[in-house]
Amino acid sequence: MSDLDPEDYLRDTIAVIPKNARQEIRVRIGEYRDSRFADVRVFVDPPSDRAPLGRVPTKKGVAIPLGAIPDVVSALRKVQAIEAARQAPANQDTKPKTSTRRKAR
Structure with missing residues (x-):
């Protein structure tokens, strides 16, 4: 894959998502042997x-058949929901904790 012309990727790129200072993820529509697909690939310096x-x-990447995109999007939304629930404060409706310590005499 690395010997392909990067200009081909720029021409058809739909999104560029920064990964870190030296890498990015590019999403594009590709075609191979008359089959179209979504290509999600890591690009590096x-x-x-x-x-x-x-x-x-x-x-490092994946070619997703266009017909499978709804299933992939659904799965990614589930990941997003799971992570949002995990990061939310647990049980927000609880009463504030009261101290059970006894005063010193």
């Missing part, structure tokens, strides 16, 4: 000799 080309694609 190139070696210094290829720097003028910009970030280059890696093998």
Whole structure:
């Protein structure tokens, strides 16, 4: 995958999502042997000799058949809901805790 022209990815890119200082995730629509798919792939800073080309694609990614996108979106929404529930304060309706310590005499 890394020997493909990065310009092809830029032309068809739908979204660029920063991953860290040296990597980003790009989402695009691709085509291979008359099959169209959503390509979600990690791009990285190139070696210094290829720097003028910009970030280059890696093998880290997935090609999702367009028909499977609703299932993938549904699964990602479930992940989002699970994480939101996990991060929410547990049982927000509880009464404030009262001290059970006895006063010193």
